Amino acid sequence: MNFTNPFLNGDGDDKLHEECGVFGIIGAPDAAAACALGLHALQHRGQEAVGITSFDGAEFYTRRGLGHVADNFSSAESIAELPGHMAGGHVRYSTTGGSGMRNVQPLYADLASGGFAVAHNGNISNAMRLKQELVSKGAIFQSTSDTEVIIHLVATSRYPTMLDKLTDALRMVEGAYALVVMTPRGMAACRDPMGIRPLVMGRLGDAVVFASETVALDVIGAEFTRQVDPGEFVEVDFDGTIRSHRPFGDTPARPCIFEHVYFSRPDSIFNKRSVYESRKNIGMELAREMPCDADLVVPVPDSGVPAAIGYAQESGLPFELGIIRSHYVGRTFIQPSDSARHAGVKRKHNANRKIVEGKRIVLIDDSIVRGTTSLKIVQMMRDAGAKEVHFRVASPPTGHGCYYGVDTPERSKLLAGRMDLAAMREFIQADSLAFVSIDGLYRAVGLAGRDKACPQYCDACFTGEYPTPLTDLANRKDREAQLSLPVNEDA
Ligand code: AMP
Numbered sequence: 291m292n293f294t295n296p297f298l299n300g301d302g303d304d305k306l307h308e309e310c311g312v313f314g315i316i317g318a319p320d321a322a323a324a325c326a327l328g329l330h331a332l333q334h335r336g337q338e339a340v341g342i343t344s345f346d347g348a349e350f351y352t353r354r355g356l357g358h359v360a361d362n363f364s365s366a367e368s369i370a371e372l373p374g375h376m377a378g379g380h381v382r383y384s385t386t387g388g389s390g391m392r393n394v395q396p397l398y399a400d401l402a403s404g405g406f407a408v409a410h411n412g413n414i415s416n417a418m419r420l421k422q423e424l425v426s427k428g429a430i431f432q433s434t435s436d437t438e439v440i441i442h443l444v445a446t447s448r449y450p451t452m453l454d455k456l457t458d459a460l461r462m463v464e465g466a467y468a469l470v471v472m473t474p475r476g477m478a479a480c481r482d483p484m485g486i487r488p489l490v491m492g493r494l495g496d497a498v499v500f501a502s503e504t505v506a507l508d509v510i511g512a513e514f515t516r517q518v519d520p521g522e523f524v525e526v527d528f529d530g531t532i533r534s535h536r537p538f539g540d541t542p543a544r545p546c547i548f549e550h551v552y553f554s555r556p557d558s559i560f561n562k563r564s565v566y567e568s569r570k571n572i573g574m575e576l577a578r579e580m581p582c583d584a585d586l587v588v589p590v591p592d593s594g595v596p597a598a599i600g601y602a603q604e605s606g607l608p609f610e611l612g613i614i615r616s617h618y619v620g621r622t623f624i625q626p627s628d629s630a631r632h633a634g635v636k637r638k639h640n641a642n643r644k645i646v647e648g649k650r651i652v653l654i655d656d657s658i659v660r661g662t663t664s665l666k667i668v669q670m671m672r673d674a675g676a677k678e679v680h681f682r683v684a685s686p687p688t689g690h691g692c693y694y695g696v697d698t699p700e701r702s703k704l705l706a707g708r709m710d711l712a713a714m715r716e717f718i719q720a721d722s723l724a725f726v727s728i729d730g731l732y733r734a735v736g737l738a739g740r741d742k743a744c745p746q747y748c749d750a751c752f753t754g755e756y757p758t759p760l761t762d763l764a765n766r767k768d769r770e771a772q773l774s775l776p777v778n779e780d781a
Contacts, residue, residue, distance in 0.1 A: 492512040
């Protein structure tokens with residue numbers, strides 16, 4: 291996450307735009323190489339920068355770079371710079387401010403207790419307030435990353451052990467975090483009390499591995515053992531001893547349901563479920579809830595493919611690749627500016643004219659965020675001669691910004707934040723538009739429906755019900771009100 295000047299939010303863009311993946315391994319002779327491979331499997335979680343820190347029993351070594359994992363860690367020399375049996379790393383994406391090298395993780399500091407390196411996926415929703423307090427007490431920040439707040443809180447904690455210092459620090463933090471921490475005594479992995487962001491652990495021989503997603507374990511041949519539970523801190527020593535702590539007691543888990551919808555890779559296991567199966571089930575629910583009189587089911591590749599398979603199977607309509615995707619461009623959304631995003635859609639998708647010409651098609655995508663992709667794709671289908679274009683979305687309308695580490699912009703930039711269903715249909719110029727219901731989404735992930743009293747997932751981007759306080763956002767709204775600035779209706 292990045293801090294931006296709270297007084298410069300004319301466009302309401304002070305939220306953190308960060309999507310990240312973390313990886314850690316301890317007890318492996320080629321820890322940095324394994325870490326680079328693991329991060330490569332997490333590349334979809336962040337494409338802007340990457341870093342790895344290793345520890346050889348005496349010293350910490352860090353190498354960071356802008357760009358993809360393969361751009362920075364494919365040479366033997368790059369890995370040779372990172373000796374030792376412990377390594378942790380991070381892939382990162384942010385769209386505004388602070389995208390320079392100083393924010394690239396892992397962040398490292400020499401504390402009184404020794405070296406401390408941390409890689410963080412998530413957003414701290416009271417980071418700005420904590421930072422102001424720390425700065426007023428004399429702290430000097432090196433980066434604009436909220437992760438640095440954790441380092442300062444650990445550094446100034448009066449508790450004796452590292453675990454207690456970390457617990458003390460994280461007790462002050464609101465929001466979402468999955469952390470991989472390295473100290474001269476070993477590695478710790480921590481997940482926020484609600485487990486909003488994912489974190490799993492596995493084994494590679496004697497080595498213990500942590501990663502945002504199970505695909506990062508698969509790629510190095512590690513065995514997936516279990517998820518790090520919400521609120522759990524797992525400590526691993528160099529002799530392989532594993533200790534589990536739950537410093538926050540039992541709080542209801544609220545993992546991010548958007549990991550099932552879009553964010554995780556479909557071959558990952560998230561919250562004990564196959565992401566692929568969840569996506570296929572969403573498509574089936576969508577076919578039951580929002581059937582369509584059409585000739586073909588066409589996915590928006592790649593993110594719409596599993597749901598489209600489910601939709602086709604349930605509806606009995608043929609599934610066809612009416613859009614072909616170039617694999618040499620990144621995710622459309624992960625582009626720093628609107629113009630780049632628009633160009634990205636065109637470079638990424640092309641109509642398979644032979645398939646769609648003269649047909650009534652049901653287009654399936656995982657979500658509509660700003661509407662850029664859907665508008666272009668509908669137009670592309672019409673240009674290729676489709677007779678009717680019906681749009682079905684494998685998630686409910688995304689009407690609210692995310693403050694927990696997924697780059698879903700604030701309400702004013704979201705199509706569903708600005709428009710009702712009829713206006714959205716008109717905007718994307720589809721013949722019909724429908725979304726899966728929130729209960730349909732919960733059924734697809736194996737539940738009877740959404741428990742309104744105690745929702746089983748964080749679904750704030752769909753419902754606007756945020757499971758933690760959003761202190762920085764509330765403070766900003768107060769400030770805007772005091773200055774009589776127009777209040778940006780983010781939440
Ligand atoms: P848009 O063009 O803004 O409506 O973006 C919609 C597409 O972006 C969806 O079809 C998804 O495949 C993808 N997407 C949705 N949410 C995110 C996100 N938070 N980060 C990156 N990509 C996303």
